[in-house]
Amino acid sequence: MIFVFNLGYDFGQYYSRIRIYEYTDYSSVKFLKFNIYDTTKLANWSIIIDTNGQCTNYLANIHFDLQYGAYPLTNPRNESFPETYISTRHDLTKTVFNRTVSNGTVQLENPLRGTWFALVFVERLPTNTQSKRSSSNCNIYLTTWLDYQAEPAPLTLTLNQQLQIILSNSSTFIYASYYTSIGNSQLTLLSEWLSNCDIVILGRLNGLPSVVQYDYQTVCKNGSCSIELDQLAAFIWIYFQISVKNLSCLNNPIHGSMLIHSTDCSSYSYNDTCIPSYPTRRLMFNYYFDFLYIPMYTNTNVTSITSNGSDSSVYSYEFIVDDRNIGGTIHIDFETQIKSYAPLNANISILGCLSKNRPRRYHTCEIDYKIYINKNSVVVRSLPYPEMALWYLTLEYNCNDSKNICNNVSMSVTFQISSSQCTREQCGTYGICRIMTSQQNMFSTCTCLVGYRGYGCTDGTYSYLSRYLPSALFLTLSNLMFIPAVIVAIYYRLYIEALVYFFNMFFSTFYHACDQEIHQICIFKYDGLQLSDFIGSYSSFVITLITMSIIPRSIKAFLFILGLLTCIAINARDRFDSLQFVALMIITFSFTIITWIVVSIKKRRLQPSRKQLLLITPGLVLSITGIILFVVVETDDNYWYIHSLWHILMATSILFFLPKKIRQNTPTERFSEIDRTPFHSSVGVINQGAAIPLDQQDNSHETH
Template sequence: MYQIISHDILFLIIISVLLIKTNYAAYFSDVHWSTAIKLSQYESYRSVTLLSYNVPEQTADVSFSFQAKTSGKACTFREVHVYLQQGSYPLVTPYNETYPPNFYLNRTDLFHIEIQKDADAVSYIISSPRPGNWYFAAFLPKPTSDKIQIKELDKSCMYGMFVVVESRGYDNIEEISTEKSQHVHLTQQATQSQALYRFVLPKDTVEYTVKIDNCIVTSLDTSAEQTNTSNVNETEPVLPSRSTNCPIVMTIEAEMLPSPKSKFKLACGNKTVCSKTVLSPVLHKWMYILLTVDNDFNVSEIQFQLHFEKKGCESLKLLLPKTIYEATTRDKNSNSLQLSQDSCIKMASLGRFIFNQLTFNLSYLLSEPGPIPIPAMLDKLYIPDYQVLVTDISVQEGTDIGGTLVLDVRFIKASLETSKHSIVLFVCLMKNSIPGGETIASCETGVQIILNTTSEQLKDTVYVPYPEVGIWYLALNSRCYKKDTKAVTRCLGAPQVDIDLSISGCLDGQCGEYGACQDYISGVHVFSSCKCFAGWRGYGCTDGTHGRSKNEELVALLLLTLSNLFFIPSIIVALYRRYFTEAAVYTYTMFWSAIYHACDASDLVYYCLLDYDLLSFADFLGSIYSFWVTMLAMAVIPTKVRTFAQALGALGVAVGVEYKRHGIFAFALPAGIAAIVMFGSWGLQCKRRRKLFPQKRYILLHLIPGVVLAFTGMGIFAFLETEENYKYTHSCWHVAMSLSVVFLLPGRQTKGIDITETSSNNLTNSNSATNSRIVLSSYADMPNGHVTSSESVEISMGDNPAYSPPE
């Protein structure tokens, strides 16, 4: 997928060809940068991988190339999303999550790229980009299925992306001063038909005008030329005609090189004097002006003067006191109700104060004069109506852009009680531009708050997530209106306001009742992000489209904990049949599974008796070990061997759980070994008895129901669990696995018979002692363990007489 705007590229090519041979600029060598990153599935903003690339000044175009890869051919390629943002981290909403109210979401530059093919490089070209750091946010979207995967059953696939950036631009663009006029001389020759300059405005500028005058145009008189060609000798020269019009096309751009999309573009045409006024221009950055001969006019040569006229805010030498209304001097036009753009007062910059070492905990305050700066709150400020009050703050890279800029403004009621007018307060926060008297009400490119005394709401707050780097100017002004006619009038008393301007993590350092604010690091980039609970999403965990309430989370907790009570029948059966070790293991499993799920089931409603990792270990240990002891109890092995295997299994299962408790092998390995032992012992019994073991009755009434329950539980656990139905499916797993033990446990154990003693007596009375048999009655088919005389089982010497498998 190539994002190329043809006329932009053609425009740059033309500029390149023309400027290479001029004295204005020279094309510099390409700048390359490349890196490789790992991609993760998007859960919240903490899942994105962040990168940054610094675009040099005077860059003509920058090309971003992205190539996504998977870890193997068996892995299915997944779509990759990349967001590009200049000046700060991109705002990412891949699932259309809603933002909290009062969030300012306008971004200077934000681009979205989708990579849909494996191994195919995707190029994205941006012409005339803004200089400075560009940030990448890359991630994998969620799959359509939210099934919980077991690591060893799912393909172990890793995803990554290779990024290559190439930028091209110009060097040695001529710098001109705005304090004096510039003489410009252009011709129709290909290398001299345009001029490109750069300049910087004074830091207090609120308005400037670019003017072209004193034009001298030399053009060819086509009518005279036709006459001469018919009546005069062809060797006679054609005399040019002169004009005072200015057929010039003027393009002005801030920060980046001019392009066809530039906002400020003016064709002077037949005007004798041509001018362009820009309100609230960009400060602290290079400004560019491109002057081109208008091709619609038959111009051979043109000369003119380029002038700049600037207006700035009045700067105060000292900090304003809190009561500034009468202290400031009104200008001669103060009686006018219409503010001019330069009717403003520039206060001192606000200081940055950090009261503790927490990340993204910064307040902007006034610094009282003196040898030691003392922070003063921005409270009880009088806001005049005849001038705009302006101050500024600095948003820095690395330390500030990962948080949220918060602007809180509120009226002081006491200052409104004596007013005879309705008052409107205009507040504008604009990046790298000063809002003046004409632009504060519109605040077109900034963050705006408007408070009205006729409204019940006398305060307002605006949040700017991941604010862009730069100098942000805060401007305030009031307007008064007659209560009866609603006409604008002079304020008899300026209103007072309290202002809080700060940077915090997430949403005032919190994420509401459905999330927690945390700091994250991606490479060298630090940012705050909400970890949302119970299906809630969004920057502040305020999007409840798929969210669950606390009552629903409580139901999930009760299901997951109380479902463990189904182990009680298994414990009773184990005790009745004298499997005391197994009964202890089942009790252990029931208790720790319930306690673990009480801590793990929900992030909203939970109770953690001990450390979470310890609870998790105890739960997995009990669950896996229950399988081990149950299958050993079903095996026909001597008691001493069983006891040894139980102890050895406990040690092995503990090691496996500690190594990788969420892996399938922690369960499959001990269950597999126990199954080999069990089926091996059954096969040996079949060989010795020369008939089916266990008998059909046990298989039909005990083994099959128990195995069906066990495999049903494992199937639910392995293939049906999703994030949405976890509380139901996992509870079914608890029920199925605990009830399967009731069917699978063998019958009651009886006191053993001393086969050695019996065999010795037989040896004294028979020459074939080695082939002697002992006939024992079977009791396993009876629920109460009583012996029946109708069936018997032969146990060879060396068998465990204390075990009678159900038949």
């Protein structure tokens, strides 16, 4: 839940006790949205971390990454991005807290005004023991809120209107601002001062400047100076800080003025700082984040430009990224083709640049945003989770050959700007593209399969594709080891036991067939199959131990139902809690041992006999080995063969535990036994029959 409140110049945005999860991919992270509505010198994100559950030995870090105007892009496990992806970010701040820290603060000095996004997740630290293949029993919650003191600039510049400024002891520096209501213009700042002192002017887009944070800088010497402010897009705030180098100059007030004027680049001849820019419009399709940008006033899906050495034009196309497509990926496709004859070794290319808020030529472009397109080639560049801004794609013809070749050889470049969910390949062969919502922030992400990682599921460093088929066969076919147990139980007329073993075998087989990443066979919902598998496994143990006890069959039937209901209840509570499974086994096994002891004392001889105990011992060894493997040894990496071995050991151990059927005496044999009984009196016969123990009567058809 988020609350927003406004107290004068104080703004607060509050997220209360959000549960955060271990990082596997972007489907397990939380995105939180914050707005800074005005300029400020300091923004504080206060963070409270609390936990519940079994967290004593849980070693983890909490990541709190802040990104201006976009979802933060991160790879905590050093996953690689697809080759054509640009992963460099602007204004990204990463902070890591240890799980044991209950309170923390993230502070940003002079943050940019506008929308900020926080990326929050848990990074589990490696330990000597690998993680069990189950959900953690430690639940982590995060509470956070944003506070800042708004400090709007007191002076506002207006285009072509002079602004008077006074610097004095009471204000060693002062802020001024300008808003670009119209874009595609080359701006120039002119400043005049009635003093020979050095006046320092710093400029910054969308945030207050400082000595370490600025986009433009100049020093007014001898009373005058100017700043070329680039060809800026519309709807951008520019903030200026005006100060003096030597504070002694402020003994007397310093008077000065500032003036901004513009040059319209849409009709201006090309130079390094003024580039004509062509707007685009965005066509939306039926799917989230699916857009196509085409130049204004045209209906073609692609744009084509033809240039040669005699044409020095630079082309710039602008396209907007806003909150409707920050959750997808921007793709820019290029294809070049020589239009006339050229030597094979001719050094001809197209140079491109992607830039925010202003068009830039190749030589002033940020390194990771430069695009080199050789002749007769196809090039693709992609921006994952693009930053909200007006973006510019600038293209220019480049020839490093002889003047004759450069002037006579023409080359066309065809390009298309589009947006898609996840990746254009929809996460490829080993990934699934999903549309997610986190705190009302919508985004697309790839859920990778068979160990692949990365934004596009292209990092196969930890892939286990080679053992995928063996693991699927092991986990499903190992359940067939329950068939002998079912047959033996039916042969001994233990029909309830046979039904439980068959139930366990059936649902365990189809649960593991459904629990595959590539080819799934699900007879109904995954969660239902998983619950049925766990109930069947627990019940097989409980029913077998109760069957081994020496009590009347009617009481066993009651305990069968009680045990089954207990298995359902504890699995509904937490089916991944190994301790509750061990506790249930200890209680049931203790009950069976107690019945053996009571009967042994009552009959004054060991029950079961030594021979029978010797037959049980191999099953006991197998079952204990299986439980140790299941509870202690099983991890994510060895799950496929350790869990299969668990199936085999458990199913095999049942064969040693089931009571053996005694051949029923025929009527003739029973009469012979009666005749051989010494006859003293009819009362004696009746008393002798009445003296048969109750448990012996009820269990006359079975022994151990």
